[in-house]
Amino acid sequence: MDIFADTDAFRIAGLPLHPLLVHAAVVLTPLTAVAVALAALWPVARRRLGYAPPIAALLVAGLVPLTVLAGEALADTVGRTPSVVTHEALGLMLIPWTIALLVAAVAVQAADRMLPRLRRTKPAAARAVGVAVAAAAVVAAGGTIVVTVLTGDAGARSVWGG
Template identity: 35%
Template sequence: MIAGLPAHILLVHAVVVFGPLAGLGAVVYGLAARTRNYLAWPLGVLTLMLAPLSLITAQAGEQLQAIRGATDAIQAHARQGDIFKYTAVVFFVVVALMLAATYAPLARRVPALAGLQESRPVRIALLAVGVLAGLFMIYQSIITGHSGSSSVWGG
């Protein structure tokens, strides 16, 4: 509980914003090379915040479900939430690898990453996977959010 409200209800707002925003950032980063210097740090920070936030939000949702009980709609939302939290963690790993392979200042700060940037096929593959992961993050954010709102508001 936070200020008398279930934590899940408050935390979910951050996930609903950060998920699609990070997904869109990954898509733009992967497709528009000229934006990479501007998007690298915001994208990295967003995905770094999104992964643990999604896990905390899911845990708060499970606690809320235990207290309030579970209808079929809430169980459907819980299943989507489980997919979302795993998606957020995998998305973080994909974005971290994509940034490591394509953002030169990062390789200068962490010399162990320089090897990733030397291989053009690896860079292209990670950019493509990053774009696909970003699109899936957007999709999963929408599906999970819709199932959650439907479980509360009906329809």
């Protein structure tokens, strides 16, 4: 039995799992992106947040593909209208952005651990690495937020737009 081909695997008490997962993804994904960007840009936030951004990014990187799979199962049930196809395409685009966010979150955490030593021996290299990691984190966070909003908007339009 292929769990990914079985639409019943993405149901709870007969109801589709996608709407429940969507609400979790719509809340956690932008919050995680903001936390990663803050940790990358603001040392005080990085110290206070600790390992929360990479852990949340790992959670989101798993949650989004699961939500996409549940959405595909729901689309098989309700039909693939043009608005559903648009929503699905945007949802698929979100997967690589959440992976990039995870990589950026881990890079921010690693840089926080490694850069103090590098600053003592090669300050220019440390500055370049710090700027590159921060820029990558901000781009990943921004892209993740934009695609999350576009995906959510397309999903809402497919459900409520008539």
